Ligand SMILES: Nc1ncnc2c1ncn2[C@@H]1O[C@H](COP(=O)(O)OP(=O)(O)OP(=O)(O)O)[C@@H](O)[C@H]1O
């Protein structure tokens with residue numbers, strides 16, 4: 416059953432910016448849902464609208480089947496952590512974390528237990544008697560996360576809650592977030608700029624662009640089957656090869672290269688303008704040229720730790736592949752790169768959608 420149901424939500428700010436554009440989204444009960452997208456695509460606006468801090472221009476939001484579109488934030492039973500983590504400046508850290516629990520009339524023992532658990536998990540137990548102005552930005556952020564996690568609302572809204580933390584703390588904090596979310600089973604929506612965070616934490620995720628959802632699915636679906644060219648170019652630690660081509664006689668022709676039409680693209684027809692996509696991770700070095708192989712001259716090799724990313728100029732078209740550590744080609748070498756057939760994707764250039 417879906418816990419959050421968003422129907423045709425539009426938000427036009429005074430001045431005319433259309434931050435949300437007839438957006439539809441369903442989030443299931445107990446789900447850890449991640450929201451990704453380029454800066455300015457409307458992620459914060461969507462979260463603020465869900466939280467009741469922003470009114471929508473049109474559309475409906477329901478929680479558990481109940482229309483909450485016009486409810487105040489206080490009536491929605493949610494805990495939020497926002498980009499600017501709004502702590503109460505006059506309260507110390509302990510009071511900040513316990514405040515929502517006091518408001519909800521928890522017992523003293525329960526408040527103590529929850530504050531201790533959350534502050535230990537986020538390594539802020541030594542800061543409890545300081546005011547927000549006396550701790551660093553990353554520490555303030557952890558206090559804001561602890562304050563939210565100490566509550567048991569029916570929905571968590573997190574807007575980049577870990578963005579100011581260093582790599583190690585960030586990993587620890589996200590493990591804590593995931594564990595506690597699993598224990599409590601509270602539906603959670605997390606906005607993040609960090610794809611690896613989304614892929615690691617989310618049951619399902621969505622990518623937004625210009626106030627609309629471009630794809631919803633599991634992390635694996637995003638990685639292996641991006642639904643359109645926008646998502647294909649957005650998701651992935653190394654950018655996907657996206658090569659303009661033309662379908663001709665059962666093949667995809669890209670400059671002087673020819674590839675088999677990927678199996679999923681059985682509706683592609685001769686004359687279709689297409690974009691052939693394959694992740695560099697699925698393009699490997701082979702010994703010689705041929706059909707289905709991109710031959711070219713190495714422009715760059717980049718060390719990615721366990722392997723090398725190789726960028727080759729194939730008659731004016733750049734193709735990226737990977738070489739195992741120890742066998743990396745040098746700049747200027749001629750290489751032959753072969754995409755794994757089952758891993759290639761074909762997009763229609765006009766609709767920009769996957770075949
Ligand atoms: N109060 C406001 N008044 C007018 N325009 C606004 C307001 N708040 C946001 N916008 C605009 O709405 C659009 C969406 O903004 P939003 O903050 O939701 O983006 P975002 O996806 O959270 O970006 P980021 O990743 O940079 O945080 C942007 O074009 C932004 O400039």
Ligand SMILES: [Mg+2]
Nearest residue numbers: 458459460498
């Ligand atoms: Mg934002």
